[in-house]
Amino acid sequence: MAEADTDTQQSNDQCKALTEDGERCSRPAKDDGFCFQHDESDPTVSDSQAVEDEQAEEDEQAEQPADAESEEEPRSRDLGADMTAEEKTDPDEVDADVDTDHEEIEGVLAVRRTVQSSAGELIGREFDAVSEIAPTDDGWRAVVEVVERRAVPDTQDIIGRYEIELNENATVHGYRRLDRYRRGDTAAFD
Template sequence: MAQTATSDGQCIALTADGERCSRTAGSGDYCYQHDESDSTVSNAETASEDESSETDQSSGDAVDEPEPELDEIEVTAEEADEQIEGLLSIRQTVKSSAGDLVGHPFDGVSEITAAEEGWNAVVEVIERKAVPDTQDVIGRYRIDLDENGTVQGYRRLDRYRRGDTTAFDPVQ
């Protein structure tokens, strides 16, 4: 898991979530927070990775994993763009129809998730306007949509005052 030192001077230790430490390495290839005794660094792993990333003696270049083909990167980027466009389309559909559907002024979209057969969106509407606005009564509604963004149904999840700071249970 641990990585060997690179020419960029980055610490070779791994963080608790398995990512490489982003700090600059001091002496010994570690940052001020990590060292050889750190639980995220294993001597056996370091030694095996040292051998696998040794430099090519003929060219002096580091032997690295082959990079993905350019076509593979473009396809991945295109897929990501399509997913983002689909999500933005669903967001716009929910935003434009939530107020009319629920019968109260639209306030915001707080969640959109893909479902087995479409999308689920959680929106907030103003059920009762108050002064000051921290006393507005906000209703949270779940709107179910099919793959094409056609509304299939909705239901109220809860109500709260805009100024409340309590955490919500995850939408099921």
């Protein structure tokens, strides 16, 4: 009995607002039942219970047996309710014969595999990432990032960006360093 009174007292002393995760705020409540950060405009535990009840009703309706066609039809209407006529696309009208150059995709993948497997050894540093692959007149150009110096925290690592030139067959012809930056510095690329 004393434990139940303690739990009730503790829940009354706790803020009744919900956090973004849907959990109850753990801060102590003021006289109005909310902490210093929340007020009446924030969702409360009682509000969330109403939402949970509505969700349970929707789940029950979804579990009821229904004809597959009748279930799918309203769903598609709901999805298009906020869309204009220009934004809606009929799947039957989509041109499935779009010309895709599979050879170029295979070429990019071959260059990526070559660069990943050889960049660290070629440059003499720990490979970190491939940031760019582009075709050129003579073959391919890849930009890779390697860790030139490890640091703690890792946002202070020194990263080198290197350009690697490859021929049409993804054979490396040369490389050069483009620049260096700290891993945490994103301003240089904005």
